[in-house]
Amino acid sequence: MLSATSRPVIEAxxxxxxAHIEDITPVFYGKMFAARPDLLEGTFSRANQKNGTQPQALAGSxxxxxxxxxxxxxTMxxxxxARIAHKHTSLNVRADEYPTVHEHLFAAIVEVLGDAVTxxxxxxxxxxxxxxxxxxxKMEKGLYEGLSADVGYTPWRIAEITEETESVKTFRLEPADDSVATPGRPGQYVSVRLTTEDGLLQARQFSLSCSPESTEKRVITVKRDQDGEISPVMHSRLAVGDVIEVSPPFGLNALPSDDGRPLAFITAGIGITVTSAALCSLKRAEDSRSILAVHADKSFSTVARLEPVKQAIEALPNARAEWFLREETGADHRTDKVxxxxxxxxxxxxxxLCGPMAFMQAMREQALEIGxxxxxxxxxxxxxDIWMPAPGNPVQ
Ligand SMILES: Cc1cc2nc3c(=O)[nH]c(=O)nc-3n(C[C@H](O)[C@H](O)[C@H](O)COP(=O)(O)OP(=O)(O)OC[C@H]3O[C@@H](n4cnc5c(N)ncnc54)[C@H](O)[C@@H]3O)c2cc1C
Ligand code: HEM
Structure with missing residues (x-):
């Protein structure tokens, strides 16, 4: 709780x-990376600094x-x-770095606001x-304590690579050492750490696209971003047998246990990885809930995880899929709006929900209208995450 002394000052x-926080955060990151260039080596994403999304997420939060x-x-x-804590732990952010962020953030506030900072x-x-x-x-400590023996990154061997579509590949990973892996749940993601073409170590998150039957496997499905630093490297450089660094699984979106209520997965593009993981796990549990999978894409040929999703839908007694494919000419789909x-x-x-921000916003509004x-x-x-911290958007 804020102290009685600080409350009126914060209000004022x-x-x-x-109004100035989006000017403050780039100055903050500039100062921090000047003092600690090592934080760009394997911890922060260089691309998210350049495209401005990380400064925006920090400012908003x-x-x-x-x-x-x-x-x-x-309350808090x-x-x-929790969303920030999960992202931090997936990147192995440690408590002793909080004073670093504090020092450079406050130096940036003073630089931007000057004498107003009494x-x-x-x-x-x-x-x-x-x-x-x-x-x-505190949250991050709890998350680290809940892990098996795989805090930080552990080595995983690529056991299989499947070409899903022209721009999407699935990587099936197996542990390359004997550290005990933390089990993953549908909706969770791992960070993968690799070097870019110019030799900088960078981490990116990938959702588990099938919740593993055992901790001996992780499955991720990666879409190549032509303008990106890591996904093109994963597509062009990685081969079966290679060993890569992978974090334990983190993320909030675990499936609710069976309360008899229906489930609806509404995704677009590569967001289908989240539906795929959930359906994989629901199929294994022979879940009898009413399940609706809605997916928007260009055509069946651009849908990743198509076969596992279709197979799960067929196997589950009360599940159905609705495909919204704007350029598909065959049968079994729709071309109108969801x-x-x-x-x-x-x-x-x-x-x-999982997909581009505008898609998720529209779907959320529809869901709220339904009640x-x-x-x-x-x-x-x-x-x-530049959505949740924005005014008027979902926090609880
Ligand atoms: C929780 C979570 C789960 C995810 N799950 C999946 C998943 O299951 N499958 C999947 O494919 N992806 C997933 N992602 C996205 C993934 O983590 C990466 O963001 C994505 O693969 C792109 O990474 P990249 O390194 O190729 O691109 P980045 O290097 O991160 O670039 C991203 C974008 O930034 C811009 N950019 C890059 N460099 C510059 C520059 N120098 N100047 C200006 N702009 C620049 C470009 O527009 C580029 O398109 C997930 C992300 C999160 C946070
Ligand atoms: C009170 C202090 C902090 C706040 C408010 C904060 C806030 C945030 C927010 C909002 C995000 C985006 C979350 C998302 O993607 O959904 C984020 C990501 C991140 N934070 Fe923090 N953070 C803090 C401290 C730290 C510290 C101490 C470090 C370690 C040096 C750190 C490292 C990171 C990294 C590496 C990311 C991912 C950034 C990327 O994608 O490049 N943060 N943080």
Whole structure:
């Protein structure tokens, strides 16, 4: 909880900080990487700095956290914090780096806002920073403690590579050492760490595209981003037998246990990896819930994980798929826009979204209109989460 001294100062200065925070975060990262270039070697994504999404995610999260403290003095924005904590732990972020971020963030605030940062203002924002940092450190400690013996990265051998589509490959991985692996759940992701073409170590996250039958396997499905640094390397450089560094699985979106309510997976493009993992696991459990899988794409030839998804749908007693394929000419699909009410999504459905931000926003709005409760709408962002921290968007 914010102290009585800091509360009015935060109330008075939040609009100024919020208005300038997107100027502050690039200055912060510039200072931090100048002092600690090693943090770009294997921890932070160079691309997310250059395309601006990570500074935007950090800025949004701090402004949203401070707003939350003012509006809900007795609670914390648990989901916002948990999403960050899972991302941090997947990148092996350690508690002893929080003072580093603090030092450079506050130097950036002073540089951008100048004399407006009086000692009272600095002290109040310091308090906000450490409330957030302490909450994250505590969550991250719990996540690290919940792992088997695979904290950080462990070596995994590529056992099989399957070409899914012209731009998507599935990698089946097996442990390349004897450290005990943490089991993964559908909806979770791992970080994979590799060197770029110019030799910089970089990590990227990939959802488990089939929840493993045992901890002896991880399956990830990777779409090549022509403008990207790591996915093209994974497509062109990796071969069966190669060993790569992989983190344990993290991420919030585990399936709810059977409460008799329907499940709907609404995805677009490579977001289908999340549906694929869930259906894999539901099929294995012979789940009898009502399940709807809606997927939007160009055509069947661009849909990754098509066969495993179709097989699971056939095997599950109450599951159906609806394909929205704008350029497909064959049968068994639709070309109109997804309309969740028409597809039979009901207010009690657990909804899972994964796809481009605009697609997820539209689907969330439709689900809310139907009467689905906000806490029953889950989503995965395949990049720094710039959605949840934005004003008016989903935090709990
Ligand atoms: C939780 C999570 C789960 C994910 N699951 C999957 C999954 O299952 N399958 C999957 O394929 N992907 C998944 N992703 C996305 C994946 O992590 C990568 O973001 C994606 O593969 C692109 O990585 P990349 O290294 O090829 O591209 P990056 O190097 O990260 O580049 C991304 C974009 O940044 C821009 N960019 C890059 N360099 C520059 C530059 N120098 N200047 C300006 N802009 C630049 C380009 O527009 C590029 O398209 C997931 C992401 C998250 C966070
Ligand atoms: C209170 C302090 C901090 C806050 C508020 C914060 C906030 C965030 C947010 C909002 C994200 C994006 C999450 C997402 O993608 O969904 C993120 C990612 C990340 N954070 Fe933090 N963070 C903090 C401290 C740290 C520290 C101490 C480190 C380690 C040096 C760190 C390293 C990272 C990395 C490497 C990423 C992924 C960035 C990328 O994709 O390049 N963070 N953080």
């Amino acid at each position: 200065t939040l609009p100024v900080i919020a 701090i402004a949203r956290f401070a707003t939350w403290l003012l509006e809900n003095p007795d 924005p648990e989901e916002l914090l 000692p009272e203002v600095a002290a109040a924002w310091d308090e906000v920073y450490w409330l957030m940092a302490d909450a994250l450190i 309309n969740l009410a028409e597809l039979g999504v009901t207010p009690e459905t657990h909804v899972f 689905v409760a906000p806490q029953d709408i889950h989503y995965d962002a395949f990049g720094p």
